[in-house]
Amino acid sequence: MTALEIAVQDVAGAITSATLGADRLELCAALAATGGITPSIGLLDATLAAVPSSVGVHVLVRPRAGSFVYEPDELAVQVRDVRAAVRAGAAGVVVGALRPDGTVDRDAVARLVEAADGREVTFHRAFDTLTEPAPAVDELVSLGVVRVLTSGGAARSIDGLTRLAGTVAHSAGRLEVMAGGGVRPDDIPALLVTGIDAVHLSASRHVDESGGPGGGSAGYTTTDPGVVAAAAAELGRHGVLDPVDRLQPS
Template sequence: MTALEIAVQDVAGAVASATLGADRLELCAALAVTGGITPSIGLLDATLAAVPSSVGVHVLVRPRAGSFVYSPEELAVQVGDVRAAVRAGAGGVVVGALRPDGSVDRDAIARLLEAADGREVTFHRAFDTLHELAPAVDELVSLGVVRVLTSGGAVRSIDGLARLAETVRHAAGRLQVMAGGGVRPDDIPALLGTGIDAVHLSASRHVAESGGPGGGSAGYTTTDAAVVAAAAAALDPVDRLQPS
């Protein structure tokens, strides 16, 4: 069965996603504004306490928005964050690092894998900025990365079907391929046609709120339970839970 992963930013979203059929959660912060950065340990602790142990909680480890080329100091922060996530009980981590020439930063990923201490490691959408697909897949396999999150190089994964299918073919079961990037429930049947192993979406809605002076007025995003339920139904309409 193709797995469903939901990117969540709060405990309520994690609980709703787990209840409605998510197999795995990617826990992150500031998703809409930055594309996702490392969440707090407090949020991780609360999420792990609130969701069933059968639902994997994987922590996004990304110190800032912007490029995926990191200084030694930024890499050291990520290594520390991976270790902290593992100590807290996360089932896996989501990481990515590139060299200035746009290739996979093998040394950085090796250090992050070591810090993960056997937990599952997903290489995130830094993969979509790589120029050459096949060498990157081979390198991630050789390093021991479990899966890659990719939109097929497009803004929305529904527009990257050809590259998604190419990634699946080249991975040949050596690396799980998870489609993510602007996924809507209606896109899922076409995505499944590429042979992917998992679907990833934020299933979010915007909440308009003002933070007052100095707090900004953009509001925030949170999980939309109806979208999670629709995605679960699109993957497996018989076995997954439906909203009452």
């Protein structure tokens, strides 16, 4: 069965997503403003206390917005954040690091996997900036990464179907492929045809509230129950496909 992962930024969103059918949560902060950065340990503790243990809480570990090429001190912070998330009880972490040439930073990822101490490690959408995803899949498998989040290199997953299918085919069951990036519930049937293992979406809506001078960007995003329910319904209707129905890579 194809899993449903919802990116959440608060306890209310975590409870909503778990109640409406999410199998897994990616816990993050500042999703709309930054694409997601590391959430606080307080938020992780509260989320773990609020949702059933059957719903895995995976923590995004990303120290800042922008490039996925990190200085040594930035990597050291991420290693500490991974260890802290594991100690708090996270089921897994979501990480990613690249070299300046745009390839996987093998040494950095190895350190992050080691810090995860056996918890599941997902490689995030840094994967979508790679020009050659197939060798990266092989490298990530060898490093102990269990899952990759990808839009197929497109701004929206629905526009990256061919590359998604190719990544699934090359992974050949060694690595879970999770489609994410601008996913809407009505995109899900087409995404499933690629053979993906999971669907990831933020399922969010904008709340227009100003913080006043010094409060940063006006408004924020939070989980939209209607979008979560619609995504779960799509997976309930379309979550199992016969292999012959899957889109083949070109």
